[in-house]
Amino acid sequence: MSAAKTCVNISSLLPAYAIGALSPKHMRDVAEHLEHCPACRNQVFEWQLITAAANVAASGPSPSPDVLDRVWATIQAPHVSRQPSRYNLLNTMSGGHRRLWPGQLGARGENRPGGRPGYLFRPGLATIAQIAVIGVIAVILGGVLLRGGWKEQLFGQDPAATPTEQAELLAAPVVPAGELLFTAVLSNESTHPGAKLRLGRLTVEAGSSTGLPADESSVILLVEAGTLSGLVDGPAFVNHGADCGQAGQSQELAAGEQFELQSCDRLLIPVGTSPLMQNRGQEPALALDIRMQSPGSSPRFSNGTVYQKLADLPANVLPLGQVDFSLAEGDLSTGAVHEINGPGLLYVESGTLEIAGANADFDIEVAGDMDDDDMNGRDVLNPVEQVAGGGWFFLRAGEHASLTVPDGQARYLEMLIGPRDTVERDP
Amino acid sequence: MAHVSARGLVQERNLSTSIDSEILIVARIAAGDQHALVELYGRYQRPLYSYLRLRTNDDQLAEEVLQDTLLAVWTGAHRFRAQSSVRSWLYAIARRQAHNALRRVRPHPQDELALRSMHGSESRPEETAIVKEGLEDLVAAIRQLSPVLSETLMLVTVYELSYEEAGMVLEIPIGTVKSRLSKARSTLRPVLEMARGEQT
Numbered sequence: 001m002s003a004a005k006t007c008v009n010i011s012s013l014l015p016a017y018a019i020g021a022l023s024p025k026h027m028r029d030v031a032e033h034l035e036h037c038p039a040c041r042n043q044v045f046e047w048q049l050i051t052a053a054a055n056v057a058a059s060g061p062s063p064s065p066d067v068l069d070r071v072w073a074t075i076q077a078p079h080v081s082r083q084p085s086r087y088n089l090l091n092t093m094s095g096g097h098r099r100l101w102p103g104q105l106g107a108r109g110e111n112r113p114g115g116r117p118g119y120l121f122r123p124g125l126a127t128i129a130q131i132a133v134i135g136v137i138a139v140i141l142g143g144v145l146l147r148g149g150w151k152e153q154l155f156g157q158d159p160a161a162t163p164t165e166q167a168e169l170l171a172a173p174v175v176p177a178g179e180l181l182f183t184a185v186l187s188n189e190s191t192h193p194g195a196k197l198r199l200g201r202l203t204v205e206a207g208s209s210t211g212l213p214a215d216e217s218s219v220i221l222l223v224e225a226g227t228l229s230g231l232v233d234g235p236a237f238v239n240h241g242a243d244c245g246q247a248g249q250s251q252e253l254a255a256g257e258q259f260e261l262q263s264c265d266r267l268l269i270p271v272g273t274s275p276l277m278q279n280r281g282q283e284p285a286l287a288l289d290i291r292m293q294s295p296g297s298s299p300r301f302s303n304g305t306v307y308q309k310l311a312d313l314p315a316n317v318l319p320l321g322q323v324d325f326s327l328a329e330g331d332l333s334t335g336a337v338h339e340i341n342g343p344g345l346l347y348v349e350s351g352t353l354e355i356a357g358a359n360a361d362f363d364i365e366v367a368g369d370m371d372d373d374d375m376n377g378r379d380v381l382n383p384v385e386q387v388a389g390g391g392w393f394f395l396r397a398g399e400h401a402s403l404t405v406p407d408g409q410a411r412y413l414e415m416l417i418g419p420r421d422t423v424e425r426d427p
Numbered sequence: 428m429a430h431v432s433a434r435g436l437v438q439e440r441n442l443s444t445s446i447d448s449e450i451l452i453v454a455r456i457a458a459g460d461q462h463a464l465v466e467l468y469g470r471y472q473r474p475l476y477s478y479l480r481l482r483t484n485d486d487q488l489a490e491e492v493l494q495d496t497l498l499a500v501w502t503g504a505h506r507f508r509a510q511s512s513v514r515s516w517l518y519a520i521a522r523r524q525a526h527n528a529l530r531r532v533r534p535h536p537q538d539e540l541a542l543r544s545m546h547g548s549e550s551r552p553e554e555t556a557i558v559k560e561g562l563e564d565l566v567a568a569i570r571q572l573s574p575v576l577s578e579t580l581m582l583v584t585v586y587e588l589s590y591e592e593a594g595m596v597l598e599i600p601i602g603t604v605k606s607r608l609s610k611a612r613s614t615l616r617p618v619l620e621m622a623r624g625e626q627t
Contacts, residue, residue, distance in 0.1 A: 012605040015583055015612075016590065046612060046619050051584040053565035053622075058585045063476040063490050068468060071497045072461070 006033055010040055018047035232257060237268040449513035457504035464501055467513075474586050475521050481581060482525040495524040515592035518582065522596055568618040572611055579607040 010033045016022050017030045034041050236253045238261065253259055261267055449470075455463035475496065479489035499520050507516055569577065582593040583604070590604045597604070612619075 012609070015608050019584060019587060021587055021589065043612075046616075047584075049562070049565060049619060049622050050569070050580070050612065050615060053562045053569055054581055054584045056562060057566045057569045058477050058481060058581055060477055060480055061486070063472055063493055067472070067490060067494055068465060068497070071464075071494050071501070074494070074498060075501060 007037060007040055010037075011043065014040065014043045015047050015050075018044050019051055232259065238265060239268070240265045450509050453500075453504050453507050453509075453513055453516075456501060457507070464497065467500070467517075468497060471514075471517055475517065478518065478581070478586060479521055479525055481578070482522065483529065488528060489525075492521065492524045492528045495528065496521045499524060511595050512592055514586075515588060515595045518586065518588065518592075518596045562622060564618050565615065565622045568615050572614060576607050576611040576614065579604055580611045583608060 010030055013022060013026055013030055017027065020027070022030065030040075034044065232253050232255060234255050236259070238251045238253060238259045240249050240251070251259075259267060449467070452463045452467050456467065472493075476489060476493050479492045479496075480486060483489045483492060496517070500517065503520070507513070511519075569580065572580065579593060579597060582588045582596060583590065588596065590601045594601045594604045599607075
C-alpha cells in the first residue's frame with residue numbers, strides 16, 4: 001500500500017483519534033502511521049485545535065436544578081399514560097414480578113429462546129390476552145367513532161400535543177426500521193404512467209403487521225416543505241393551517257377529489273385509504289411528517305413521527321432540487337433517477353456506480369474522498385467533465401460527484417451499481 | 428502518541444462497561460424505575476442540554492426540550508431495542524424533540540436557522556476565561572460553519588459520538604459523517620493556519 005493511499009485511509013480516522021475514541025487496533029494503526037507521516041500529524045494537531053475550540057463553542061450553563069421535578073410533575077399528572085403500561089398490567093394480571101431476559105437484554109439476541117431478535121423484553125401470554133382485550137375495545141370504540149362523527153373529534157383539536165403525546169411522537173423515530181407501526185409504500189412511476197410522480201401512493205394498512213386496528217386509526221400527513229398534491233381514493237379530510245396554531249379550515253374530501261397540502265396544512269387519512277400523491281413544489285426537499293392518531297377519551301397522537309428519509313427513497317422518486325444521498329451496494333442493484341433539476345451530490349460508499357445519461361447532457365464534477373488532499377493540503381478535485389446524452393460515467397467507492405443538469409429540463413439518468421473496482425473510470 | 432493509545436484502551440474498556448450498564452438503566456426505566464431515570468439524567472444532563480442549546484439557540488426552549496426528552500425517554504424506554512447505543516438513542520430523541528419544538532415555535536420548521544443564528548452570536552461571558560489565546564477566531568469560525576457541518580462536528584468532537592452513532596442520530600450514512608467532518612476541517616483551514624501559528 002502506498003504512503004498516499006495510507007494517508008487517505010487514515011485521514012478519516014483522525015478526528016476520532018484526536019479525542020482518543022478509536023478502538024485499540026485503530027489507535028495503534030494510526031499511531032504507527034503517524035510515526036512517519038508529518039502531514040497526518042499536522043491533521044491530528046488541527047483536529048485537537050478544532051476539538052478544543054468546539055468544546056468552547058458548546059460550553060454554557062447547566063440546566064435548572066428543577067428540570068427533573070417538572071418532569072415528575074408531568075409524569076404524575078392524571079392525563080399522562082405511560083406507554084409501557086402493558087408491563088405494569090402484566091405484573092398485575094400475572095401476579096408476579098416481570099422477569100428480564102438474561103444476557104444483554106436483547107442486544108445480540110442470544111439467551112432469548114423464542115424471543116424476537118432485537119427485542120428487549122419478551123411478551124407473555126398475559127400480554128397477548130391484554131392485546132386481545134384492548135383490540136376488542138378498540139374495535140368497539142372505532143365503530144362508535146366512525147358512526148358518531150369521528151372527524152369532528154379528530155379535527156379542530158389543538159395541534160400542539162401534550163407533553164406525553166410529544167414524548168410518544170419522539171419515541172417512534174428511534175424504533176428500528178421494520179417495526180414501525182405503519183408502512184408507507186412508495187410506488188414507482190410505472191404504476192402511474194404519465195404521472196410526474198415524486199412520492200407515490202401512501203398505503204396505510206391495518207392488521208398485525210402495522211399494529212393498527214382497522215377502524216380506529218388514521219394518519220395525519222404534514223408537509224414541511226414544498227407542495228404536496230394528490231388524489232384520494234376514499235374519504236379524507238384536509239385542514240389548512242392547522243399545524244401552525246391557526247384556526248384551520250376543514251375540508252372533507254370524497255373519493256376522487258384532489259387536495260393540495262402546503263406547510264402548516266394537514267391531511268387526515270383513515271386507515272384503508274391510499275391517496276396518490278405527487279410533489280409539485282419547487283422547494284428542494286419534500287419532508288413529510290406522518291403521525292398516527294387514534295381516538296380515545298380524548299384524541300391524541302398515539303404513535304410516532306416518521307420522517308421519510310431521502311436515503312430511503314428509491315432512486316426513481318428522487319425529490320426535486322439538490323439531493324444528497326448515498327447508494328450502498330446491496331441496497332440498490334439497479335435504479336434510475338428521473339428529472340434531476342439543479343445540482344445533485346452523489347457519494348458512493350462501496351462498489352462502482354455507473355451513471356448514464358440516456359437522453360441528457362450533464363456536467364459532473366468528481367472529488368475523490370474529501371479527505372484526499374494534495375501536497376498543499378487542498379482537496380483533490382477533478383475538473384468538471386461534460387457527459388453527453390447517451391454517455392456514461394463511472395463513479396468509484398469513496399468518490400463524490402456533483403451532478404448538474406440545466407434547470408427546468410427533464411432529464412433521465414440511470415444508475416447501476418457494479419462490483420467494487422472492476423470498472424475503470426474512463427469508458 | 429503512546430499516551431493517546433493508552434487513553435484509547437482505557438476508554439474502550441470503560442465504554443464497554445458503560446454501554447452495558449446504560450442498557451440496564453434503560454431497562455429499569457422501562458420497568459418504571461424512577462431512580463434509573465435520575466441516574467441516566469445525571470450522566471447526560473450537561474451534554475444533552477448543551478446540545479439542545481445549540482439546536483434551539485434558546486436556553487429556555489432548550490430546557491423545555493430537555494424535559495420533553497426525558498418524558499420521551501420515560502414513555503419510550505420500552506421501545507429501546509439495544510440495537511444502538513443508549514447515547515445515540517438519547518441524542519436522536521433530543522434532536523427530534525428539538526425539531527418538534529421548533530416546529531411549534533416557528534411557522535416554518537427552519538430549525539437549522541437556529542444553529543446558523545447561534546453560530547453568528549457573540550461569545551458568551553463564561554467562555555472568555557476558558558478560551559485559550561489563539562482559539563477565539565477558531566471558535567468564531569466554528570460558529571459560522573453551516574448547520575449540517577457544525578452539528579456533525581459537535582456530535583463527534585464534543586459529545587464524542589462515534590461516526591456510526593453520529594450517523595444514526597443525523598440519519599445519514601457513515602460516509603457522509605466522514606465527508607462532513609472533512610469538509611468542516613477544510614472550511615476551518617484558513618483559521619486553523621492562524622491558530623496553529625499562535626499555538627506553536
